Amino acid sequence: MIDLRLGRMSPAEAARLRAFDREHVWHPYAPLPGAVEPELVVAASGVRLTLADGAELIDGMSSWWAAIHGYRVPELDAAVTRQLGKNAHVMFGGLTHPAAIGLAERLVSLTPEPLTKVFFADSGSVAVEVAIKMALQYWRARGRPERHRLLTVRGGYHGDTFGDMAVCDPVNGMHHLFSDVLARHVFAPPPPLGYDAEPDAAYIAELARLAAEHADELAGIIVEPVVQGAGGMRFYAPEYLRALRDLADEHGIPLILDEIATGFGRTGELWGADHAEVAADIMCVGKALTGGYMTMAATLCTDEVASVISGGEGGALMHGPTFMANPLAAAVASASIDLLLSRDWRDEVDRIEASLTAGLAGAEDLPGVADVRVLGAIGVVETREPVDVATVQGVAMDHGVWLRPFGRLIYTMPPYVCTDDDLDHITEALYAAASAL
Numbered sequence: 001m002i003d004l005r006l007g008r009m010s011p012a013e014a015a016r017l018r019a020f021d022r023e024h025v026w027h028p029y030a031p032l033p034g035a036v037e038p039e040l041v042v043a044a045s046g047v048r049l050t051l052a053d054g055a056e057l058i059d060g061m062s063s064w065w066a067a068i069h070g071y072r073v074p075e076l077d078a079a080v081t082r083q084l085g086k087n088a089h090v091m092f093g094g095l096t097h098p099a100a101i102g103l104a105e106r107l108v109s110l111t112p113e114p115l116t117k118v119f120f121a122d123s124g125s126v127a128v129e130v131a132i133k134m135a136l137q138y139w140r141a142r143g144r145p146e147r148h149r150l151l152t153v154r155g156g157y158h159g160d161t162f163g164d165m166a167v168c169d170p171v172n173g174m175h176h177l178f179s180d181v182l183a184r185h186v187f188a189p190p191p192p193l194g195y196d197a198e199p200d201a202a203y204i205a206e207l208a209r210l211a212a213e214h215a216d217e218l219a220g221i222i223v224e225p226v227v228q229g230a231g232g233m234r235f236y237a238p239e240y241l242r243a244l245r246d247l248a249d250e251h252g253i254p255l256i257l258d259e260i261a262t263g264f265g266r267t268g269e270l271w272g273a274d275h276a277e278v279a280a281d282i283m284c285v286g287k288a289l290t291g292g293y294m295t296m297a298a299t300l301c302t303d304e305v306a307s308v309i310s311g312g313e314g315g316a317l318m319h320g321p322t323f324m325a326n327p328l329a330a331a332v333a334s335a336s337i338d339l340l341l342s343r344d345w346r347d348e349v350d351r352i353e354a355s356l357t358a359g360l361a362g363a364e365d366l367p368g369v370a371d372v373r374v375l376g377a378i379g380v381v382e383t384r385e386p387v388d389v390a391t392v393q394g395v396a397m398d399h400g401v402w403l404r405p406f407g408r409l410i411y412t413m414p415p416y417v418c419t420d421d422d423l424d425h426i427t428e429a430l431y432a433a434a435s436a437l
């Protein structure tokens, strides 16, 4: 039983739940039974997670980029409750509803002008699957089925389903495990590091060479704009994105931008693509779409992509999840967007950027640290050797902060509503974790 007044659980009950979890419940990218016992969260409010023993942790991860407004947000709670009073769900085949239409209106008006058509997916991975399927169906509809490969860059992450894995970084994405079943796409080297770095003409020439060499078989280009997330937390110069836009135009292929991590202001612009002032032909959003309340994502495309697909064989886009456009998720997504736009999110993200920059200053001189970088509300400490996840988590928790490192990356993307004091705690925790290497 959770004691709601204290947000606390009896130690015996907590131990029982954790023991069952460890034996029976898969966690992300984990063995089973688990190697490290997960922390038991019994509640969350504002930017703080409450653990079973009553301890509170500032969530430095925004639940993986999603909880940009924090937890138990009155406006978002109210949106879910209002929609619950109508209907939690209804199928989307043959039916539609105000929650979905309202969200689609917002997405069309908020994304770059050419993006006018919205497909609702139930997770980011599915949104990318749909984007890939759109590109493939586009060429099938145009009578060019041999155009079935995608051009991408190394260091990317686009989700965990098989279509997505095939465009993830081949090493981080463990392509060797699935090499016999993954589609073979065209990989350019990773974009040179550094948002502010002088663009490397040789790299742009290499992108052009690859696009030209494979022009007859390319269905599209897919990348994360400006920030590569789970593939390595790398930032790259907007010029490379502009170069990819130009190549897509030159070869008449759709540019797919995966904004699932970068969207909704995280990088300091509303969309990652805004840094380069380009628009995608197909664009994926997810993660922060619902403010972290529910699983939902969307794939937007241009009139042209939609009309070619709809005029092709079968006359339809061949995708339709059971929980497509779930009303609860759609209602809370609209409320999250309205809340974001009602505040000065740009100022909030700038403030976080300044705070992370100041708080991590000097960390690059620590012996175990290879690089420190900050862009928008994203702070990254790259270490020389892979970190021990449990050790880093333990140090961060001693500082009252939740961090979840991977590989050689200790990083944070805090909720936009963090106070300066919260941010100080987060950077102190990051610094302490990096010092403890």
Ligand SMILES: *Cc1c(COP(=O)(O)O)cnc(C)c1O
Residues within 6 Å of the ligand: 123, 124, 125, 126, 128, 157, 158, 159, 160, 224, 229, 230, 258, 259, 260, 261, 262, 286, 287, 297
């Ligand atoms: C997280 C992520 C995905 C996958 O989204 P899920 O909701 O986890 O399926 C795809 N692309 C990018 C860029 C992401 O960060």
